[in-house]
Amino acid sequence: xxxxxxxxxxxxxxxxxxxxxxxxxxxxxxxxxxxxxxxxxxxxxxxxxxxxxxxxxxxxxxxxxxxxxxxxxxxxxxxxxxxxxxxxxxxxxxxxxxxxxxxxxxxxxxxxxxxxxxxxxxxxxxxxxxxxxxxxxxxxxxxxxxxxxxxxxxxxxxxxxxxxxxxxxxxxxxxxxxxxxxxxxxxxxxxxxxxxxxxxxxxxxxxxxxxxxxxxxxxxxxxxxxx
Amino acid sequence: xxxxxxxxxxxxxxxxxxxxxxxxxxxxxxxxxxxxxxxxxxxxxxxxxxxxxxxxxxxxxxxxxxxxxxxxxxxxxxxxxxxxxxxxxxxxxxxxxxxxxxxxxxxxxxxxxxxxxxxxxxxxxxxxxxxxxxxxxxxxxxxxxxxxxxxxxxxxxxxxxxxxxxxxxxxxxxxxxxxxxxxxxxxxxxxxxxxxxxxxxxxxxxxxxxxxxxxxxxxxxxxxxxx
DNA sequence: CTCGTGGCCTTACGCCGTAAGTCTGGCGGC
DNA sequence: GCCGCCAGACTTACGGCGTAAGGCCACGAG
Numbered sequence: 001x002x003x004x005x006x007x008x009x010x011x012x013x014x015x016x017x018x019x020x021x022x023x024x025x026x027x028x029x030x031x032x033x034x035x036x037x038x039x040x041x042x043x044x045x046x047x048x049x050x051x052x053x054x055x056x057x058x059x060x061x062x063x064x065x066x067x068x069x070x071x072x073x074x075x076x077x078x079x080x081x082x083x084x085x086x087x088x089x090x091x092x093x094x095x096x097x098x099x100x101x102x103x104x105x106x107x108x109x110x111x112x113x114x115x116x117x118x119x120x121x122x123x124x125x126x127x128x129x130x131x132x133x134x135x136x137x138x139x140x141x142x143x144x145x146x147x148x149x150x151x152x153x154x155x156x157x158x159x160x161x162x163x164x165x166x167x168x169x170x171x172x173x174x175x176x177x178x179x180x181x182x183x184x185x186x187x188x189x190x191x192x193x194x195x196x197x198x199x200x201x202x203x204x205x206x207x208x209x210x211x212x213x214x215x216x217x218x219x220x221x222x223x224x225x226x227x
Numbered sequence: 228x229x230x231x232x233x234x235x236x237x238x239x240x241x242x243x244x245x246x247x248x249x250x251x252x253x254x255x256x257x258x259x260x261x262x263x264x265x266x267x268x269x270x271x272x273x274x275x276x277x278x279x280x281x282x283x284x285x286x287x288x289x290x291x292x293x294x295x296x297x298x299x300x301x302x303x304x305x306x307x308x309x310x311x312x313x314x315x316x317x318x319x320x321x322x323x324x325x326x327x328x329x330x331x332x333x334x335x336x337x338x339x340x341x342x343x344x345x346x347x348x349x350x351x352x353x354x355x356x357x358x359x360x361x362x363x364x365x366x367x368x369x370x371x372x373x374x375x376x377x378x379x380x381x382x383x384x385x386x387x388x389x390x391x392x393x394x395x396x397x398x399x400x401x402x403x404x405x406x407x408x409x410x411x412x413x414x415x416x417x418x419x420x421x422x423x424x425x426x427x428x429x430x431x432x433x434x435x436x437x438x439x440x441x442x443x444x445x446x447x448x449x450x451x452x453x454x
Numbered sequence: 455c456t457c458g459t460g461g462c463c464t465t466a467c468g469c470c471g472t473a474a475g476t477c478t479g480g481c482g483g484c
Numbered sequence: 485g486c487c488g489c490c491a492g493a494c495t496t497a498c499g500g501c502g503t504a505a506g507g508c509c510a511c512g513a514g
Contacts, residue, residue: 007461007462029500029501029502030501030502030503031500031501031502039462039463040462040463040464041463041501041502041503042462042463042464042503042504043461043462043463045502045503045504046460046461046462047461050502050503051502051503094328097328097374098325098326098327098328098329099325100325100374100378101321101324101325101374101377101378102325102378103378104378104379104380105380111398111403111406112402112403114406115402115403115404115405115406118405118406118408118409119404119405122405122408128408128409128412128413129413131409132409132413132414132424133424133427133428136372136375136421136424136425136428137368137424137427137428137431139371139375140367140368140370140371140372140374140375140425140428141364141367141368141371142371143367143370143371143374143375144366144367144368144369144370144371144372144374145363145367145371147324147327147328147367147370147371147374148363148366148367148370150328151327151328151329151330151331152331153331153332171338175339175342176338176339176342177342177346178342178345178346178349179338179341179342179345181345181349181355182345182355182358182359185355186355186356186359187359194363197359197360197363197364198363198367200360200364201360201363201364201367204364204432204435204436204439205431205432205435207435208431208432208434208435209431212431234492234493256469256470256471257470257471257472258469258470258471266493266494267493267494267495268471268472269472269473269493269494269495270492270493270494272471272472272473273491273492273493274492277471277472278471278472
């Protein structure tokens with residue numbers, strides 16, 4: 001199935017990602033992966049120590065797809081672009097979010113990406129502490145949003161009308177009045193996309209962070225002026 | 228192993244949660260669960276359709292542990308308390324976050340909880356749309372934060388000094404300068420707890436939402452006054 | 455020509471989820 | 485008191501899983 005040449009670790013990881021994208025993580029086994037590569041299962045173990053290491057590699061590869069913020073550019077724009085590309089990647093590879101919580105040792109691409117994020121914030125005047133807050137906050141927003149979006153019962157391209165119908169029918173209006181109201185009047189209306197929630201929240205976050213940053217810079221110049 | 232009486236679905240779910248808490252989700256199999264319950268594996272299938280349904284039940288049970296916001300109480304306090312209890316639950320059951328993204332049909336307790344959150348916001352004057360924004364934003368924060376925290380290489384109780392040492396040693400200062408700086412000067416300092424990041428971000432979120440709510444209420448009274 | 459050696463394959467083991475079928479103890483109806 | 489039912493438990497069996505252990509073979513260096 002594979003063009004030619006000796007197997008490389010990179011072949012293995014990217015093929016595994018494709019398999020997981022198309023058929024779901026549950027269907028990704030060392031055997032199915034080997035079959036896809038035209039190779040026997042045990043051959044894979046010459047390139048990855050065990051399946052966990054393969055999964056580590058897959059997650060690390062996903063991180064490498066995020067836009068790496070550049071120091072010196074407008075920090076909010078860079079963070080926005082990072083969030084948007086991260087969301088796209090995480091939706092393209094819906095298995096990634098679920099893997100993250102079991103991977104305690106980040107890969108090389110992951111670390112490089114994190115370094116870029118922090119570097120951009122520091123260059124924009126964030127203190128170490130404020131950068132840490134911003135970093136954790138923005139990450140939580142992106143991951144948390146992706147987690148919700150991946151778990152939605154409908155795909156972005158779907159016609160939501162029939163699903164909405166079924167959902168509303170199974171939702172008892174008397175015991176879940178507010179959920180039913182929100183579904184009927186907002187979420188299951190044509191034009192609603194969950195992705196818009198992310199950008200709405202992202203703008204709130206960025207505005208809040210800009211405030212905190214301005215406070216800090218003002219304090220700093222006060223200190224300088226008062227000395 | 229189990230006191231007595233016929234097996235119930237609830238016994239099964241709570242025992243499975245305990246097993247996953249103590250030994251990790253990977254060690255939870257229908258066989259190990261049955262052994263814990265003093266029963267044969269196949270007997271479980273009289274109470275749950277398949278393992279996926281068991282996992283659904285476990286996740287639903289986790290949601291039932293979150294504080295359900297009460298309409299009529301101060302919305303920010305309720306949301307704060309919900310976030311804090313949710314974090315505690317998700318850390319107590321570290322497998323839950325990883326399961327969420329593969330569960331597309333929420334359980335009964337989950338729906339009831341969501342209804343309570345929205346109900347509290349609506350009672351506080353949030354429009355349907357603003358409540359949807361707030362809901363998605365707060366959820367993303369809690370889940371995203373828990374996802375990060377569960378994946379940390381150290382436990383809350385750990386002495387982080389030796390881990391910090393190893394981490395910093397393996398982190399090349401020249402290629403990851405900002406990450407190394409943050410680790411050295413902030414994260415691996417005694418007294419740092421990642422949980423504090425959550426409350427910092429939560430306050431930023433709540434302040435931003437309060438602003439948006441005030442804008443909306445001001446608009447509303449303008450409309451009334453101008454008519 | 456020899457001899458590692460790197461890259462792949464073969465075999466085998468003990469787990470897994472679960473389909474299908476069997477046994478049994480207690481209970482409602484007579 | 486007896487019978488028949490059947491929910492709830494047990495037994496067996498199948499195909500697939502991750503991977504330990506070892507074998508085979510082409511090729512490049514000496």
